[in-house]
Amino acid sequence: MTGSQVNIIVVPRECFCRAGTSLQSIYENTQYPFSLIYVDGNSPRGIRRWLEREAADKGFKLVRFDRYLAPNEARNIGLQHADAKYVVFVDNDVLVAPGWLENLVACAEETDAWVVAPLYLEGSWEDPRVHMAGGWWRITEEDGKRIFVEEHSSYERRVDDPEVPRSRIQCDLIEFHTVLVRRDVFQKIGPLDERLKSVLEHVDFCMSVVEAGGTIYLEPKSRIMFRKPPRVTLSDLPYFLLRWSDAWGEESMKAFGEKRKVEVGYYQVEWWREYRRLSLLPILWRLERLAGRRAEPLERKLIFPIEEKLNRFLFS
Structure with missing residues (x-):
């Protein structure tokens, strides 16, 4: 030094x-x-x-x-x-x-x-x-x-x-x-x-x-x-998905709750899952162009649940 x-x-x-x-x-x-x-x-x-x-x-x-x-x-x-x-x-x-x-x-x-x-x-x-x-x-x-x-x-x-x-x-x-x-x-x-x-x-x-x-x-x-990433590049994708994975997030919440003897609201889970969806932006943009108003229910009922299950499979 x-x-x-x-x-x-x-x-x-x-x-x-x-x-x-x-x-x-x-x-x-x-x-x-x-x-x-x-x-x-x-x-x-x-x-x-x-x-x-x-x-x-x-x-x-x-x-x-x-x-x-x-x-x-x-x-x-x-x-x-x-x-x-x-x-x-x-x-x-x-x-x-x-x-x-x-x-x-x-x-x-x-x-x-x-x-x-x-x-x-x-x-x-x-x-x-x-x-x-x-x-x-x-x-x-x-x-x-x-x-x-x-x-x-x-x-x-x-x-x-x-x-x-x-x-x-x-x-x-x-x-x-x-x-x-x-x-x-x-x-x-x-x-x-x-x-x-x-x-x-x-x-x-x-x-x-x-x-x-x-x-x-x-x-x-x-x-x-x-600065949030405007889009997640392919080379950054593995770390980004791990960084905001349910596995890391839930482990963090559990450790914090036990250490501080507090309950942490579900809003933390909602926050990191929504943030992780930055990785889906290219897919969501294409879907919105193709499906218009029908894109939102497709995202909520199909794409987001699949993404959450895949993230758990990869990192849990």
């Missing part, structure tokens, strides 16, 4: 097709000194070779595995190679805006925050919407059961909406698209829970930080762009 104050740890989120533009964004828009650790889990051959060339050219540490990695596993691997005061986890598909890193570090230094998140955006830089401006989680009692709920603040609002924070605020929920963490936090709370493979890993981490007495901040002067 270079002795810098920050280790950026890049990990796979759900696909690899945007790894190039994401890494380029980091190097073009980051003036604050950093050393980079890139954890690559079984990326396609072209991406793998490109990463090897970039690592040699730019001098970052490339940690390669010939198998797919769940995000928390990849983050823990990156942590094993970190030596700086701060680690910044970055998904391999995000774009960062100029000033993103120095604003995260400044917030941590000035507030003694354990965790600092940027303003998460989605869409495009020309017309951005808020993906998340911090958030909150609660555990409520209903009929003798502990029910977990979460909310992402300012979701889908325009950046200039008065409800979107303009200055840093304390919150109790962030996501892992990009987040700065004091590295010594993991000496207090332990490594990230690798049983949480696809959902609720960010909530579990935030709960652990709050329970240990730490603080979490949103710093809206730092901005990053979360």
